[in-house]
Amino acid sequence: MLKYIFKNSITSFHLLSKYQISIDKIRNFCIIAHIDHGKSTLADRFLEITGTISKGKHEQYLDKLEVEKERGITVKAQSAAMFYTVNGIEYLYNLIDTPGHVDFTYEVSRSMRACEGAILLIDATQGIQAQTLSNYILAKKQNLKIIPVINKIDMTSANTDSVIQQLVEKFDMNPNEIFKVSAKKGTGVTDLLNNIVTLIPPPQDHKELKCFLIDSWYARDKGVVLLILMKGGYLKKGDQILSCAFKKKYDIFEVGIQSPENVPQEKLEPGQVGYVITNMKASNEARIGDTFRHPLSKTLPEAGFEQVKPLVYCGIYPEDPDDYAELNKSIFKLALTDPAVIIQKESSAALGNGYRCGFLGVLHMDVFRERLENEYNLSVLLTSPSVPYKAILRNGKEVMVENAIMAPDAAIIKHYEQPMAIATIMCPEEYSATIFQLCDARNGRLVDQEKYDKQDRFIFKFPLNEIIQDLFDKIKSATKGYGSLEYEFCGFEKANIVKLVIHLMEDPVDALSFMVPEERAHQLGKKICQRLKENIPQHLFVVSIQAKVGGKVIAAEKIGSTGKNVTAKCYGGDYTRKKKLLDRQKEGKKRMREVGRVTVRKDTFISVFKDD
Numbered sequence: 001m002l003k004y005i006f007k008n009s010i011t012s013f014h015l016l017s018k019y020q021i022s023i024d025k026i027r028n029f030c031i032i033a034h035i036d037h038g039k040s041t042l043a044d045r046f047l048e049i050t051g052t053i054s055k056g057k058h059e060q061y062l063d064k065l066e067v068e069k070e071r072g073i074t075v076k077a078q079s080a081a082m083f084y085t086v087n088g089i090e091y092l093y094n095l096i097d098t099p100g101h102v103d104f105t106y107e108v109s110r111s112m113r114a115c116e117g118a119i120l121l122i123d124a125t126q127g128i129q130a131q132t133l134s135n136y137i138l139a140k141k142q143n144l145k146i147i148p149v150i151n152k153i154d155m156t157s158a159n160t161d162s163v164i165q166q167l168v169e170k171f172d173m174n175p176n177e178i179f180k181v182s183a184k185k186g187t188g189v190t191d192l193l194n195n196i197v198t199l200i201p202p203p204q205d206h207k208e209l210k211c212f213l214i215d216s217w218y219a220r221d222k223g224v225v226l227l228i229l230m231k232g233g234y235l236k237k238g239d240q241i242l243s244c245a246f247k248k249k250y251d252i253f254e255v256g257i258q259s260p261e262n263v264p265q266e267k268l269e270p271g272q273v274g275y276v277i278t279n280m281k282a283s284n285e286a287r288i289g290d291t292f293r294h295p296l297s298k299t300l301p302e303a304g305f306e307q308v309k310p311l312v313y314c315g316i317y318p319e320d321p322d323d324y325a326e327l328n329k330s331i332f333k334l335a336l337t338d339p340a341v342i343i344q345k346e347s348s349a350a351l352g353n354g355y356r357c358g359f360l361g362v363l364h365m366d367v368f369r370e371r372l373e374n375e376y377n378l379s380v381l382l383t384s385p386s387v388p389y390k391a392i393l394r395n396g397k398e399v400m401v402e403n404a405i406m407a408p409d410a411a412i413i414k415h416y417e418q419p420m421a422i423a424t425i426m427c428p429e430e431y432s433a434t435i436f437q438l439c440d441a442r443n444g445r446l447v448d449q450e451k452y453d454k455q456d457r458f459i460f461k462f463p464l465n466e467i468i469q470d471l472f473d474k475i476k477s478a479t480k481g482y483g484s485l486e487y488e489f490c491g492f493e494k495a496n497i498v499k500l501v502i503h504l505m506e507d508p509v510d511a512l513s514f515m516v517p518e519e520r521a522h523q524l525g526k527k528i529c530q531r532l533k534e535n536i537p538q539h540l541f542v543v544s545i546q547a548k549v550g551g552k553v554i555a556a557e558k559i560g561s562t563g564k565n566v567t568a569k570c571y572g573g574d575y576t577r578k579k580k581l582l583d584r585q586k587e588g589k590k591r592m593r594e595v596g597r598v599t600v601r602k603d604t605f606i607s608v609f610k611d612d
């Protein structure tokens with residue numbers, strides 16, 4: 001603790017003495033790239049060279065979340081302010097490190113709104129990949145100045161010249177303007193830092209107080225923290241701001257910059273990215289993309305962010321139903337840091353009270369679960385992920401079915417439509433045949449293809465359902481890690497979708513109801529029945545498991561009875577042994593859940609969906 005205060009007070013002094021940095025000395029930029037091309041490593045070098053953190057020991061410093069450290073990936077954009085002197089003039093660089101995985105693209109486009117420039121990093125051993133392409137297009141759309149940087153030039157397998165050629169051919173870049181660095185060793189990084197001043201323009205000053213909300217999170221000691229871009233004006237402790245979205249006023253308690261930890265400042269100035277602590281109590285009042293202004297000003301709000309559409313839904317339930325109140329508090333606090341998650345209350349006869357949540361992909365969903373467990377100490381249970389289907393009713397109306405339980409009665413449905421996605425897959429040419437087989441097996445239709453040096457780029461149209469589960473992993477393993485995938489939703493198409501319901505002892509299990517393509521129903525029903533048979537313990541009676549579509553049994557299994565009860569052998573007199581057995585049984589019961597007349601382990605619903 002002492003160490004922290006000491007470090008912080010020194011930093012504060014250092015920064016406070018420099019807060020009057022004028023807007024023309026500010027550069028706001030992000031690092032964008034395909035997954036694992038070295039964004040966080042480059043951010044580490046920037047932080048070290050500018051003296052923002054001490055040299056050495058730091059790896060992926062801005063990946064602060066436990067889940068990021070554990071998985072070695074960035075899932076949340078993180079900003080860091082750095083002071084850097086070029087030709088005797090001191091500049092304030094505000095850097096945003098962004099995630100690379102397709103599920104977190106929303107974080108990238110959000111970050112870009114706070115920047116005038118982007119460093120587009122390309123791995124010298126891999127060249128342009130699916131996310132390189134999509135990030136390049138995103139940055140272009142936002143009119144950012146793009147600085148191309150080839151990374152990992154220290155590696156023996158680096159193919160720098162070929163990557164330069166790709167950038168020239170595909171992005172029309174000038175070869176003399178492409179930087180070559182090793183983020184790991186630091187080679188070329190100082191040169192890159194020095195050039196940012198001339199390559200990226202400073203932000204513009206909108207003169208009047210205007211704060212654009214780019215991120216927010218919940219801190220135990222401070223409450224809701226807002227990360228804002230100062231589009232204009234000054235902000236200091238004691239001021240008041242008004243939210244344009246909610247027309248509510250807030251008192252400013254503290255302002256500061258992240259350098260990279262929170263460092264309080266006397267005031268925030270035009271062009272700066274900084275954090276603000278107010279008396280805001282409810283986390284849903286911090287709407288990312290909102291504009292805050294002076295309460296009496298008439299200044300118009302900035303355009304907000306497009307509402308993202310979830311591509312994958314699942315139910316989230318507390319493992320222990322008694323933890324529902326705790327889950328209720330935590331899930332919204334966590335969602336504050338992740339506006340791409342959509343949350344609605346739901347309840348299930350099998351699982352109790354919980355939430356129906358929408359995510360941008362299965363990794364996004366899994367990371368959210370892990371963060372609930374790591375950061376809020378909750379044990380949660382997730383139902384199988386599914387995509388949203390559209391039911392076209394006989395009366396012409398349309399109903400979105402995000403959960404099979406909510407599907408309208410089959411008698412009133414004319415047909416279903418399923419969500420489709422356009423996927424860009426890139427791989428070295430020797431893996432193209434394998435990729436074709438893989439995509440064919442998942443109902444992918446080739447739309448376009450192109451050569452990128454020795455790489456092939458394919459555009460396929462898929463039912464979204466075929467992509468979300470594990471296509472990314474399958475492409476990775478089929479191409480020894482060299483293949484990449486990027487996809488986006490592209491509308492709905494008519495499809496034969498049915499509702500598959502699992503019954504235990506003739507009772508339908510709501511947590512085991514699914515909307516599936518008709519041709520997959522039998523295979524899935526059979527698999528779930530088998531998995532349930534392996535996972536449900538024996539009972540005193542025979543347990544029947546059935547998969548039904550439209551009331552017709554399409555697969556079934558039976559679990560034979562034990563024919564005995566746990567204390568049957570403990571004749572009346574042996575009290576201690578009987579108690580021990582009952583205690584053990586009680587302990588076991590904590591891990592169990594009643595589903596109708598059948599007792600299942602809490603993780604049964606998860607285990608039935610695990611891949612082979």
Ligand SMILES: Nc1nc2c(ncn2[C@@H]2O[C@H](COP(=O)(O)OP(=O)(O)OP(=O)(O)O)[C@@H](O)[C@H]2O)c(=O)[nH]1
Nearest residue numbers: 035036037038039040041073074100152182183184
């Ligand atoms: N040899 C070498 N390895 C590097 C270099 N830059 C990054 N790496 C390694 O590449 C891997 C990925 O680096 P990260 O910085 O985590 O990549 P990232 O782009 O931030 O990853 P995501 O945020 O998950 O997309 C790590 O093992 C790094 O040590 C480099 O210049 N040379």
